[in-house]
Amino acid sequence: MSTPCFDLIVIGAGIVGASCAAAAADAGLRVAIVEPGPIGGGVTAAGMGHLVAMVGNPAELALAQYSLGFWDNWADRPEAEFGRCGTLWVARGETDAASLATQVQRLRDAGISAETVDATGLYQLEPELAPGLYGGMLVPHDAVVYAPRVTRALVQDAQARGAQLFSGRSAKKLAPRQVILDDGSRLSGPVLVATGNALAELLPQLPLRQRKGHLLITDRYPGWLRHQVLEMGYADSAHGDADSSVAFNVQPRPTGQLLIGSSREFSATDSAVSPTMLRRMLERAFDYMPGLRDLQALRSWTGFRPCTPDGLPYLGAVPELPDVWVAAGHEGLGVTTAPGSALLLLDLILQRTPAIDPTPYAPSRVAA
């Protein structure tokens, strides 16, 4: 019995793994995809699908900016349920407001269109905002997608170019140029580990924490909200190290439903919705948009963001493991940065000049 041989074995078909598989298959590689559960059924399914350019971490912004260009290709694909709603960042008081101009400039410097919005403009853009807000920043090119369906489409794209899907299988062990699956079978070839929260199972040397988040979705209220609205403090919550924090974030789904977030907790390990965190998150939301109080909630759930120590994903070769690559640890930007992550990995695997500087995401940085 011969072991099937591939040019790249992608372990994990969340949005990051699926993007890598599709990019590799598109480049002519013989690709295998190993996924135990539903395609895009892990944290990919739990998140907001927000394509967002965020200031605060230059390397993160660079990866986002690189990725957002490729996301535009999905605008007309029905599977993406693409909505070009833009992002409206909202400043509450003087402290928030002070950084507005700088943030707009930083985005523009990165080639992302952004503009300051004064108080009048704020309420014209989003009438449901609470009175007394200072102003904000509009990033019109940001969008939302429905990530689980995009992920399925990516896997299908890869399969259309010859990729083989090993569905219902999980990777148990890495061996030199091989991976051993849970049924004992083996696949031969270079491996790309894109297992998100399960990273430690195959690559325990790469530190990763799970950062629990809560979301809630409402019934349909078409026209209630036009943009994805975030409080200026969201980036601080995401980049910060607090054990628990909430930051206002609300998204208009193309269905007319509103998706409300966000929360971050490092110490919570169970997946149950915490009524206390939900309350904190919702009360924060009501501060910014009091009318949310009256909307009907249909469902709330949690997800775990795979989080590295410096908040940047691991993209590249795994030290001391020849032919083992990794694309994991994207915190809350997995959907945004999936295309760029995939193409960067491909550049590195094919030894092409990387389109962006890969150093900040190098897995080898953990040794330092």
Added chain:
Amino acid sequence: MTAEQVRLMINGHAVDAPIGASVAAAIAMLDVHVRRSPSGERRAPLCGMGVCFECRVRIDGIAQQRACMVEAREGMQVRTDD
């Protein structure tokens, strides 16, 4: 309104319903459909008991209320197919 009836407004039309009648029943008196599905299909109540959510309408400004679970009251403002 008589002693046993209430008058409510549905899409701007006055409807008289017996006390204790649901908003769903009042809407049926006017013979308008209740709501549209995501793809635009006309829908009307199915289960009559608050399970199916096909009877959702806007009552006194609040949207997405089940019409079969709310009793019609004097002066209520109802909007269907919102």
Added chain:
Amino acid sequence: MTERYDVLVVGAGPAGLAAAKAAASHGARVGVLDAQPRAGGQVWRHDVRHAPARAARKAMSALDGVDWLVGHQVVATGQQRLLVEANGKPVSLDYGSLVLATGARELLLPFPGWTLPGVTGAGGLQSLVKQGWPIAGKRVVVAGSGPLLLAAAASLRRHGAQVLGIYEQASSQSIHAFARQLLRWPGRAIQAAKLRAQLAGVPYHFGSWASVARGGDRLRTIELHGPHGTQTIACDHLAVGYGLVPNTELASLLGCALGGHGKHPQVRVDELMHTSVDQVYAAGEACGIGGLATARIEGRIAGLAATGIDAEARTLMTRRGHERRFAALLQQHFSLNPQLYQLATPETLICRCEDVPLSALDDFADAREAKLATRCGMGACQGRICGTALNELGRFPRESPRSPIFPARLATLASADSSHSDLDRGL
């Protein structure tokens, strides 16, 4: 706002009312809650045009020590506590013991045209008509399965509907065998005879079902399939329901063990109506479809047991056993013909909330995967209609419910705190 009750009863139908009366008569401070605007549940639903049945009136007569919490919708659970929404406001209800009398809902199966205005459940149309729906002079066909069809048809006729016929899918042998067995429960046999008398002149067909509903913006004609072939008839309403299914969402959220021999979960109870969770009791249809008499006696037992009056509760056990055996009779004689599962075509919508056709589910063996990819079950009904049908069709089992177990205002959810931690059991 928090209230505390010795015994909190969820559901103001026959079982809940019996539980409340039993508990209150022994001095317990009792609260009875129901999401409907009035007490009565389904079978004793308030009728705008007709006075209530004597039994219903008696059961609902004001009792000392009972708080009537109508228009109260359960949203989430906590430690000996329910979070409910009443008139849009959050209310916390603490309890010493809880009686779940959450009743049942109709089994609605998809078939071509089932989403047309004018197609309702059989009990569904009865409920709507009791709520004041104008049915006088309208042509109605009643179809589906179960004794409920007769009760619904009689009720509709009483309100002036022109009932064109009753189409029961069970065979005539099955129905006649059921009728013979019914004599073991004289009360029910008398009730059935009364209904038949009220339905004199209305054809009662067996081995028959509605296979297609047609119309443009509303129902105009239906196709009926029977032993003698297919016919098309014109009508204004098709009231079609295939029996009842227990409402177990709250029990499940509380961690109560569910079971049963049929396809649909029911709450598991011992002979004193105690569930697997301490201080939580259940009675009536939620424990398996057993009809009115079963609900009443089980409610009484549950109310007594919940108040600690076990000895008196035990005296009712034999009678309860006899009533419960009626449930087995129902299951035996009204089991569904598998042809009913083939009525829907690939284009027929299975998820009405999100407009998902049955064919969209073809690629998926896993309920969660299907949901993520198609949105089936993600709508306002939280999978109650499509999920129950898919379970009956043998496609996917029911999912464990999570809070909110009914849509609720965001402000209500925000009022919950750590005392409301659900017994969630994983993703």
